Amino acid sequence: MLIYATSNRRHLLPEYMSENLSYTHTEDGEVHPGEVIEEKISLSERFGLWVSFYPFTQDEYLTIAAQWLSSFGIPQPDIDAARPEALVWALERGSRSGRVAYQFARDYAGRHASAA
Numbered sequence: 001m002l003i004y005a006t007s008n009r010r011h012l013l014p015e016y017m018s019e020n021l022s023y024t025h026t027e028d029g030e031v032h033p034g035e036v037i038e039e040k041i042s043l044s045e046r047f048g049l050w051v052s053f054y055p056f057t058q059d060e061y062l063t064i065a066a067q068w069l070s071s072f073g074i075p076q077p078d079i080d081a082a083r084p085e086a087l088v089w090a091l092e093r094g095s096r097s098g099r100v101a102y103q104f105a106r107d108y109a110g111r112h113a114s115a116a
Contacts, residue, residue, distance in 0.1 A: 053097075061096035062086060068105030074112065082108055 056064065065086040069079045089104040090096045 056096045056098075056101075058087070058096065061090055061101055064098055065101040065104055068102050069108060072105055072109035074105075074109055078112065 062083055065082070066079050069082060070076075074082070085108065086101070086104050089107075090100050093100050093103075
């Protein structure tokens, strides 16, 4: 398997003002960049692979939070009881992601370990 990782930076090569002198404008205002600019932009489009990270569903988020809680030694009855708190945690942070589930589990396990 071969994985390419790219940045969000569209222009990977330096761009100089002198290269922008080749812009021409039509009567309706359309801009046509010169071939030098088009070649630089096409470099970022050649990979053909886009990786997107979508938010988890509520059930997926709760499953991941439960897995983290389990790995921190929280017993199953406490994991089941933590579900509403995990949902509030995600709501307060505006995200249901693996990172948020991990942060919740760490916080929850830490609070319950110090209370025990």
